[in-house]
Amino acid sequence: MGVATAVGTTGWATAAEPTPIGTSDGNARRRGLTHRGVCYTLGAGETPGTAWQPARVRDDVRAIQRELHADSIKVTGDGVQRLTTTAAEAAERGLHIWLEPTLGDQPEQDILDHLAECGRFAERLRRQGAKVDLSVGCEFWLFVPGIVPGAHVLERIANLQNGTFDPVHMQRELRRFIGRAARVGRSVFHGRLSYASAQGDEVDWTLFDIVGLNYYSSFPRRSSYVRELEKYLRWGKPLAITEFGTCTFVGAPEAGGMGWATVDYTKDPPEIIGNPIRSEHTQAVYLLELLDVFESMGLYSAMAFEFITPDQPHRKEIRYDLDLASYGIVKVIKDNPNDPESDWHWKPKESFHALARRYARAATD
Incomplete structure (x- = not known):
């Protein structure tokens, strides 16, 4: 959803203090985005066939650098080893890293301990010369128990949709936990700190160096995007688009961050709901449209959501084509669509090629 060991010496120079980065001033507007990249989500995997594998990570990070021509990667998800191994691989390839631990549905202290361990690793990378920013988390109301009622993410989403929650309590608890996470982040990491907020969240951005926003709006006019995003520049800090994207069917941009809900997971195997029309073109057009807006505003970074969703494979039968509901x-x-343990491979969508052309062009400007 729009949801380790120390690294040895590798020849990186000792990192200096963070250098100033562009905001919304005139110079930033002229040069476009500072960083262009993609979100890379990590987890244990839904099935043995989608379990995390270091070899796949190496191949994917290589493709992100060489084929997608991204200069940045958001390494997100859970599992300290998974996150730090991937961040180290990205650092070896010279990519800018946005490290964002998102352990969910666990006690608060466990989530903060997970953040602290990842943050310490990020600091080691930074001191060795890697380009790394640390996000203390993502949309805490979704992942942290107690902010919104619900035993897990899907229950919390349902309660938000049904209005069965206390908005005052939600904002109070959200701000409280963001404050705790910011303090933990500052205690272990001395580079730039941020948080990936949902649209409409009340965040005290004085706690952070970079404003982070997961952005899924859809408007018919570019001016509407600019007007909405300018509200996040009032803090006088760089704005990072920590997620932006859409699914792979006609009308997906209008569904925003809920495009994934077009799958009925109560059925075995899961089925697509209704009769959506698969459209890689819709996804590609939306991504480029938003990227143009972000470039025109001179924002700090934009991370397309997302590179891959291993548990949502593509099939020729629309009824079972879970890739329709994928932001990948x-x-x-x-290799064997009916075997959960089957090996698999990936193929670029139209959106991959569209972003690759745009990212490659920006790198030579």
């Missing part, structure tokens, strides 16, 4: 810019193809 590559599609997963199983």
Whole structure:
């Protein structure tokens, strides 16, 4: 959803203090985005066939650098080893890293301990010369128990949609936990700190160096995007678009961050709901449209959501084509679609090629 060991010496120079980065001033507007990249989500995997594998990570990070031509990667998800191994691989390739631990549905202290361990690793990378920013988390109301009622993410989403929650309590608890996370982040990491907020969240951005926003709006006019995003520049700090993207069907941009809900997971195997029309073109057009807006505003970074969703494979039968509901810019193809443990590979979608052309062009400007 729009949801380790120390690294040895590798020849990086000792990192200096963070250098100033562009905000919304005239110079930033002229040069476009500072960083262009993609979100890379990590987890244990839904099935043995989608379990995390270091070899896949190496291949994917290589493709993100060489084929997508991204200069940045958001390493997010849970599992300290998964996150730090991937961040180290990205650092070896010279990519800018946005490290964002998102352990969910666990006690608050466990989530903060997970953040602290990842933050300490990020600091080691930074001191060795890697380009790394640390996000203390993502949309805490979704992942941290007690902010919104619900035993897990899907229950919390349902309660938000049904209005069965206390908005005052939600904002109070959200601000409280963001404050705790910011203090933990500052205690272990001395580079730039941020948080990936949802649109409409009340965040005290004085706690952070970079304003982070998961952005899924859809407007018919570019001016509407600019007007909405300018509200996040009033803090006088760089604005990072920590997620932006859409699914792979006609009308997906209008569904925003809920495009994934077009799957009925109560059925075995899961089925697509209704009769959506698969459209890689819709996804590609939306991504480029938003990227143009972000470039025109001279924002700090934009991370397309997301590179891959291994548990949503593409199939020719629309009824079972879970890639329709995927935000991934590559599609997963199983060798044996009926075997959960089957090996798989990925193929670029139209959106991958569109972003690759744009990112490559920006790198030579």
